[in-house]
Amino acid sequence: MERRDFLLKSSILTLGAGIGLMGCNQTAAPVVVPDGERIRVGIIGLGDRGSTLIKVLNALPQFKVIAACDILDFRLKKGLENINDKAVGYSDYQKMLENKDLETVIISTPLHEHHRMVMDALDRDVHILCEKALAHTIEQSREIKIKANNSSKLFQISYQYQLNPTFNVIKEIIHKGYLGKVMRVDAKWHRNSNWLRPVPSPELERQINWRMYKEYSGGLMAELGSHHLNMIDNVIGAHPVKVVGTGGIDYWKDHREVCDNVFAIYDYPDGVKASFSSILSNKFEDQTIKFYGDKGTIVVNRMKDAILYTEDNENAGWGEDIDGVSGASIKIINRDKDNRRTIDLPKEYAKSVVFENDYEQATLLLLKNFAAAINGEEELSLGLKDGYQSAISVHMANKAIREENIQHWLPEYDV
Numbered sequence: 001m002e003r004r005d006f007l008l009k010s011s012i013l014t015l016g017a018g019i020g021l022m023g024c025n026q027t028a029a030p031v032v033v034p035d036g037e038r039i040r041v042g043i044i045g046l047g048d049r050g051s052t053l054i055k056v057l058n059a060l061p062q063f064k065v066i067a068a069c070d071i072l073d074f075r076l077k078k079g080l081e082n083i084n085d086k087a088v089g090y091s092d093y094q095k096m097l098e099n100k101d102l103e104t105v106i107i108s109t110p111l112h113e114h115h116r117m118v119m120d121a122l123d124r125d126v127h128i129l130c131e132k133a134l135a136h137t138i139e140q141s142r143e144i145k146i147k148a149n150n151s152s153k154l155f156q157i158s159y160q161y162q163l164n165p166t167f168n169v170i171k172e173i174i175h176k177g178y179l180g181k182v183m184r185v186d187a188k189w190h191r192n193s194n195w196l197r198p199v200p201s202p203e204l205e206r207q208i209n210w211r212m213y214k215e216y217s218g219g220l221m222a223e224l225g226s227h228h229l230n231m232i233d234n235v236i237g238a239h240p241v242k243v244v245g246t247g248g249i250d251y252w253k254d255h256r257e258v259c260d261n262v263f264a265i266y267d268y269p270d271g272v273k274a275s276f277s278s279i280l281s282n283k284f285e286d287q288t289i290k291f292y293g294d295k296g297t298i299v300v301n302r303m304k305d306a307i308l309y310t311e312d313n314e315n316a317g318w319g320e321d322i323d324g325v326s327g328a329s330i331k332i333i334n335r336d337k338d339n340r341r342t343i344d345l346p347k348e349y350a351k352s353v354v355f356e357n358d359y360e361q362a363t364l365l366l367l368k369n370f371a372a373a374i375n376g377e378e379e380l381s382l383g384l385k386d387g388y389q390s391a392i393s394v395h396m397a398n399k400a401i402r403e404e405n406i407q408h409w410l411p412e413y414d415v
């Protein structure tokens with residue numbers, strides 16, 4: 001079975017299986033995991049993303065959260081309160097790593113902290129789930145990749161949108177050739193907000209708003225672009241070969257050091273081009289990816305809805321109905337006179353929805369897959385390669401923007 005088929009089947013099959021205890025729309029029977037078989041996990045970084053991860057971990061009996069760490073007292077306190085299991089709190093992650101009971105570590109700290117935490121966790125020989133992007137620089141990403149290549153433990157990167165069933169349906173449609181030859185992908189993540197967080201006390205500005213400072217952050221390319229770049233790589237089946245880009249602090253004239261307006265154009269093998277754009281002054285197209293093939297176009301909105309527009313040239317060969325070819329789990333419906341079809345989710349998905357919020361639901365699928373992979377029941381869906389490739393792509397674009405030149409994927413990046 002090809003990897004993508006495996007992923008599609010496994011995501012659909014496991015979707016039907018029972019999911020943990022807590023949830024909004026739970027319909028399946030709760031999974032009971034004996035305490036001794038629960039995967040003992042420690043989490044570093046209990047901020048925004050850490051809170052979502054805790055909520056999802058609470059819903060997955062496969063995991064037992066035994067340790068949690070944050071350098072900010074109020075975050076640590078709140079994080080510990082939110083964990084359903086009885087976890088030990090730490091303010092020093094290295095002390096947490098000394099906890100001999102840990103089997104798995106989740107890293108959800110700001111970008112500049114990922115490298116040393118991953119390297120130390122690799123030394124500790126535990127399974128790792130690291131938040132995106134992999135690391136703050138190309139060199140750090142390379143070091144992680146080289147070291148993790150030799151680990152016998154699992155490494156998952158947190159690009160949860162890849163596990164959204166909509167994305168898997170789209171991937172299958174494209175891989176089965178329905179769009180024909182895809183020569184262009186355009187991705188956007190547009191917002192209309194300053195991207196600043198309220199700060200409880202002025203001395204915490206840099207810690208709370210770390211995304212705004214180059215010392216800690218890769219800006220919009222790392223925080224938002226990395227998700228889309230990972231999905232594009234995955235559909236195209238390759239990493240980019242070069243990139244040009246432009247960006248600036250053009251709209252929000254405040255203290256920030258990272259661009260509020262970025263646009264990067266990547267070249268992939270065989271002449272395929274992909275763009276990523278992110279602005280903070282208009283959210284009209286929000287979170288959108290468009291795949292353009294010579295037989296049709298798919299427009300994905302917020303990873304939730306997708307529309308397929310057929311080309312009307314004779315070679316496109318669209319029949320009245322392509323449902324059968326895509327397998328029973330996929331429905332393409334509502335073909336209208338404008339050659340537009342809505343792509344529906346696999347029916348099995350509905351049974352598995354625990355969280356109404358798509359972001360949390362996708363995170364649940366990510367962590368479920370992580371647990372199943374640790375238990376040897378599934379292939380890991382998002383690994384080191386995903387994390388590494390998109391991190392290099394992010395930093396190539398940031399370098400191209402900074403240096404106003406073309407950045408190539410160099411042979412030394414192949415590690």
Ligand SMILES: NC(=O)c1ccc[n+]([C@@H]2O[C@H](COP(=O)([O-])OP(=O)(O)OC[C@H]3O[C@@H](n4cnc5c(N)ncnc54)[C@H](O)[C@@H]3O)[C@@H](O)[C@H]2O)c1
Nearest residue numbers: 045046047048049050070071072075108109111131132158
């Ligand atoms: N996968 C996703 O969709 C998604 C969404 C949001 C954020 N993220 C990623 O998650 C990571 C964290 O982002 P966030 O929004 O939660 O940031 P955040 O600032 O809200 O939280 C980070 C936490 O890490 C803590 N921290 C910092 N240095 C630490 C250290 N040395 N030891 C222990 N704790 C430390 C901070 O005090 C803070 O509480 C980033 O890499 C971000 O890109 C991913």
